[in-house]
Amino acid sequence: xxxxxxxxxxxxxxxxxxxxxxxxxxxxxxxxxxxxxxxxxxxxxxxxxxxxxxxxxxxxxxxxxxxxxxxxxxxxxxxxxxxxxxxxxxxxxxxxxxxxxxxxxxxxxxxxxxxxxxxxxxxxxxxxxxxxxxxxxxxxxxxxxxxxxxxxxxxxxxxxxxxxxxxxxxxxxxxxxxxxxxxxxxxxxxxxxxxxxxxxxxxxxxxxxxxxxxxxxxxxxxxxxxxxxxxxxxxxxxxxxxxxxxxxxxxxxxxxxxxxxxxxxxxxxxxxxxxxxxxxxxxxxxxxxxxxxxxxxxxxxxxxxxxxxxxxxxxxxxxxxxxxxxxxxxxxxxxxxxxxxxxxxxxxxxxxxxxxxxxxxxxxxxxxxxxxxxxxxxxxxxxxxxxxxxxxxxxxxxxxxxxxxxxxxxxxxxxxxxxxxxxxxxxxxxxxxxxxxxxxxxxxxxxxxxxxxxxxxxxxxxxxxxxxxxxxxxxxxxxxxxxxxxxxxxxxxxxxxxxxxxxxxxxxxxxxxxxxxxxxxxxxxxxxxxxxxxxxxxxxxxxxxxx
Amino acid sequence: xxxxxxxxxxxxxxxxxxxxxxxxxxxxxxxxxxxxxxxxxxxxxxxxxxxxxxxxxxxxxxxxxxxxxxxxxxxxxxxxxxxxxxxxxxxxxxxxxxxxxxxxxxxxxxxxxxxxxxxxxxxxxxxxxxxxxxxxxxxxxxxxxxxxxxxxxxxxxxxxxxxxxxxxxxxxxxxxxxxxxxxxxxxxxxxxxxxxxxxxxxxxxx
Numbered sequence: 001x002x003x004x005x006x007x008x009x010x011x012x013x014x015x016x017x018x019x020x021x022x023x024x025x026x027x028x029x030x031x032x033x034x035x036x037x038x039x040x041x042x043x044x045x046x047x048x049x050x051x052x053x054x055x056x057x058x059x060x061x062x063x064x065x066x067x068x069x070x071x072x073x074x075x076x077x078x079x080x081x082x083x084x085x086x087x088x089x090x091x092x093x094x095x096x097x098x099x100x101x102x103x104x105x106x107x108x109x110x111x112x113x114x115x116x117x118x119x120x121x122x123x124x125x126x127x128x129x130x131x132x133x134x135x136x137x138x139x140x141x142x143x144x145x146x147x148x149x150x151x152x153x154x155x156x157x158x159x160x161x162x163x164x165x166x167x168x169x170x171x172x173x174x175x176x177x178x179x180x181x182x183x184x185x186x187x188x189x190x191x192x193x194x195x196x197x198x199x200x201x202x203x204x205x206x207x208x209x210x211x212x213x214x215x216x217x218x219x220x221x222x223x224x225x226x227x228x229x230x231x232x233x234x235x236x237x238x239x240x241x242x243x244x245x246x247x248x249x250x251x252x253x254x255x256x257x258x259x260x261x262x263x264x265x266x267x268x269x270x271x272x273x274x275x276x277x278x279x280x281x282x283x284x285x286x287x288x289x290x291x292x293x294x295x296x297x298x299x300x301x302x303x304x305x306x307x308x309x310x311x312x313x314x315x316x317x318x319x320x321x322x323x324x325x326x327x328x329x330x331x332x333x334x335x336x337x338x339x340x341x342x343x344x345x346x347x348x349x350x351x352x353x354x355x356x357x358x359x360x361x362x363x364x365x366x367x368x369x370x371x372x373x374x375x376x377x378x379x380x381x382x383x384x385x386x387x388x389x390x391x392x393x394x395x396x397x398x399x400x401x402x403x404x405x406x407x408x409x410x411x412x413x414x415x416x417x418x419x420x421x422x423x424x425x426x427x428x429x430x431x432x433x434x435x436x437x438x439x440x441x442x443x444x445x446x447x448x449x450x451x452x453x454x455x456x457x458x459x460x461x462x463x464x465x466x467x468x469x470x471x472x473x474x475x476x477x478x479x480x481x482x483x484x485x486x487x488x489x490x491x492x493x494x495x496x497x498x499x500x501x502x503x504x505x506x507x508x509x510x511x512x513x514x515x516x517x518x519x520x521x522x523x524x525x526x527x528x529x530x531x532x533x534x535x536x537x538x539x540x541x542x543x544x545x546x547x
Numbered sequence: 548x549x550x551x552x553x554x555x556x557x558x559x560x561x562x563x564x565x566x567x568x569x570x571x572x573x574x575x576x577x578x579x580x581x582x583x584x585x586x587x588x589x590x591x592x593x594x595x596x597x598x599x600x601x602x603x604x605x606x607x608x609x610x611x612x613x614x615x616x617x618x619x620x621x622x623x624x625x626x627x628x629x630x631x632x633x634x635x636x637x638x639x640x641x642x643x644x645x646x647x648x649x650x651x652x653x654x655x656x657x658x659x660x661x662x663x664x665x666x667x668x669x670x671x672x673x674x675x676x677x678x679x680x681x682x683x684x685x686x687x688x689x690x691x692x693x694x695x696x697x698x699x700x701x702x703x704x705x706x707x708x709x710x711x712x713x714x715x716x717x718x719x720x721x722x723x724x725x726x727x728x729x730x731x732x733x734x735x736x737x738x739x740x741x742x743x744x745x746x747x748x749x750x751x752x753x
Contacts, residue, residue, distance in 0.1 A: 096598070096602070100613075103613050115660060117594065117598075121629070125621070125625050128621075164653045164654075165654050167616075168656075169616065198656055198729055199730045200614075200729055200730070201656075
């Protein structure tokens, strides 16, 4: 009977299910498909250990793992932490009742959804199709792994020319890659062609909205994304909500963006969406809503591998701001053991504890805790740790130290609107509303003048001096995205003017781009700068090499 | 859906459970592999019907199709394979032939699970009426993907030879067809008599 079913020996499979009966059923299905190397895990923690130590070709995961982690969270956790090898297939097994909501609410789909009760032949069919897909798209994924974007587009063209089973898959990857290359008009053309064929394709509608956003056409981007949200197929598409929120934020309306993110968390109340909504509510000063959302995020992941220390920290900060000091300290104490190995958790926790103690009137304790918190921070950055410590200093009466840290936070990334929001609300909360303008503007002005000076030198044809000036700024503020973008651009302009392939300069630009990718992953401005850098390199192809 | 139809379906499912119960009871005295296999097949059939029932009536709202680009040929072949298994393992099950057109599209957007379930139901229906043979087909017609299932039975309007039919399969096919939409166009089911005798079932997907 089973001789008609294709078999897949050589695949090492992992079954993740908390019910031992179901584990055995799936194992026997695997046996019928010729898969004899099978490991079992009954929860996400066990599965994580196994995935880290062995190389699986197939993971079968039940959606309902236990109260702590569901299959989709676990899949996203593996994906976000690069724990899934590129050639490993992930199949999610869901009940009929949860399938619809899971499949429509998530942007990142596993390789297949299988509905209970699933059969060996069904798994076999899906496995065969996915292995064929993998082979057909292998040249594309190989280029993707090397981050060779132009190569990806070229390989997609080859698949498209075959007009075979994988046409739409290749088309989708091609359009995404054009977006990454900053070729927004070409990406738009591909998405429009796909929509013409099938108007209901969500990925094409979403891609078109993103292409408009990337080109700075925020009104069109919002309109397109909004129509996805209003459609039957796209009502739970959180990626579309994100396009609307990002467009609003780019237009300077952080408050409106917050309401959009709040709606997204309402239609898909996952830990991730509550975390995003809570963070945005906190920045915009809606403490009650921030508390509620962050509590949901923390509760949904408590005790799980997918828990994030940031949830507990921001929740503790929110509690301190609400005057619930005792709850904040209790929360930090409870969360600490789980995040002992997470960088910076303890430092931020100390700063928050100092704030809570100061707020509760335990001045002496607060000073002691603050002294400990201080030792771990060397120089202020544009991050939560710096702002939390600054707030502790201000609450402990150390005005100068607090203001200095806040200035540092602003200068460290002076074009970052979120850090400005955080600094402003910190000053407001600690009774220094009158200093907001001074701190934010002064911090910004120092950096703006550095950038302006460099650009002026460049306009005055003092190319080397201009590059030196911006390099100095980049050394002093190594994580300032505005400065890094300028440094990349001025170096590129210098390369173009001098018409020589100066390897030192090129390497510098590369290192700035790498840093920017890390600081603002996928950001439209970084994509544009990458494109400018690539165009620069192309224009230099005929130029002599210099060192 | 009306209460009367629910009652009818529940009645049929109850009868099928009764038959299963009878077979299991005789297994106590005569634990033969043949009897066990028969009970197993009946159980599989029952479960299939329950899944169909839940798919058609279980959702609070309308049925929603989650369409991906799929290979129509792969689906047809999977159906063919399970038909062959039935032919080999169930007495009187008809032979299954595959007759896809030459220029079948390499991919099409549809909900593989729902379409598979609908075709499976239509296939079971055709098998009940067929004398000897059921043929599965596939073509592109006027911008639609068309799956066909032919039988060599008495044609439309004939009295159902089987006692275990609930009309559920027909409801399922219509719901699945309607759940598939592209722009203004919607899927549909078409039934006709073949000139050479027997009935033809067609599932049209936009």
